[in-house]
Amino acid sequence: MVDDIDRRIIVATQAGLPLTAKPYLQLATQIGISHDELKKRMQAMQDSGVIRRIGAVPNHYKLGYKANGMTVWDVPDEKVQELGQKIGSLAFVSHCYHRPRHLPEWAYNLFAMVHAHNREEALQQVNVIADILGDNDRGHDVLFSTRILKKTGMRIAS
Amino acid sequence: MDKLDKDIINRLQDGFPISDRPYADVAVELGTDETTLLQRLDIMLQEKTLTRFGPMYHAEKLGGAFSLVAMKIPQHDFDRVVDIVNSFAEVAHNYQRDHEFNMWFVLATETPEQVDGINNKITQQTGYPLYNMPKLQEFYIKLKFFV
Numbered sequence: 001m002v003d004d005i006d007r008r009i010i011v012a013t014q015a016g017l018p019l020t021a022k023p024y025l026q027l028a029t030q031i032g033i034s035h036d037e038l039k040k041r042m043q044a045m046q047d048s049g050v051i052r053r054i055g056a057v058p059n060h061y062k063l064g065y066k067a068n069g070m071t072v073w074d075v076p077d078e079k080v081q082e083l084g085q086k087i088g089s090l091a092f093v094s095h096c097y098h099r100p101r102h103l104p105e106w107a108y109n110l111f112a113m114v115h116a117h118n119r120e121e122a123l124q125q126v127n128v129i130a131d132i133l134g135d136n137d138r139g140h141d142v143l144f145s146t147r148i149l150k151k152t153g154m155r156i157a158s
Numbered sequence: 159m160d161k162l163d164k165d166i167i168n169r170l171q172d173g174f175p176i177s178d179r180p181y182a183d184v185a186v187e188l189g190t191d192e193t194t195l196l197q198r199l200d201i202m203l204q205e206k207t208l209t210r211f212g213p214m215y216h217a218e219k220l221g222g223a224f225s226l227v228a229m230k231i232p233q234h235d236f237d238r239v240v241d242i243v244n245s246f247a248e249v250a251h252n253y254q255r256d257h258e259f260n261m262w263f264v265l266a267t268e269t270p271e272q273v274d275g276i277n278n279k280i281t282q283q284t285g286y287p288l289y290n291m292p293k294l295q296e297f298y299i300k301l302k303f304f305v
Binding site for chain 1: 166167170171172173174176177178179180181182192196199200203205206207208209210211212213214215216219220221226228240243244249250251252253254255256257259261262263289290291292293294295296297298305
């Protein structure tokens, strides 16, 4: 788990990495630890998976991905792991999760987010997934987002 | 957006070095220089071509919890419910979707126990049931968009 100094690193970087030649030195100075310790701690957090990745998050709307669909699938529970790994590895699927059903209103247990330039392309992606699932596809639907109501992201209290 | 911008976006979705001069290291790979890379990143963040640049943290590994929650809201009551749901700081994202289940939000809390408490409050204040869909397994996360 993370300690107090790690938490201070997280709070200092959750809005982003400084855009200066030596970003880790700037953070170290801000937090009051050495440059080497800061780099070592960031590396340790990355190795343990606390940091998923250091990198850029593109605004997919601005990049032309205007059809962002949440595809949902009813697949046999005993196969969800095997099928989820297959679907999650497709290039156009960004996230893939197993989630609980809420019967009778919600029968879907596998969720895969797809990203396309338009709805037609997104529906072709849905067909690719359906082909891979074959008989294991006992029903599916695709929910397109029509409005972002809120987007602030995770925030840790400082 | 020119070829260098696209190269930067594609390269920086694959990770970033933890080194003394990380921007200089990446600039060499991309055939540019540190100053240009920093300028391009600054512009793309200001223009919101990039929503973020930096470490992405794994909420569950910090002791926090995420859950996806769905609601079915009649159209005439939608705006009132949006205001209530969005008033909770723990609601990180909220999307309207074209489906009978028309509101989908992500709750991000510091402990898993807080999820139920907030869901109960939202049900009490809105009068509608919540369909809590925490992830049971995560298969792959890449979030890489080639440009």
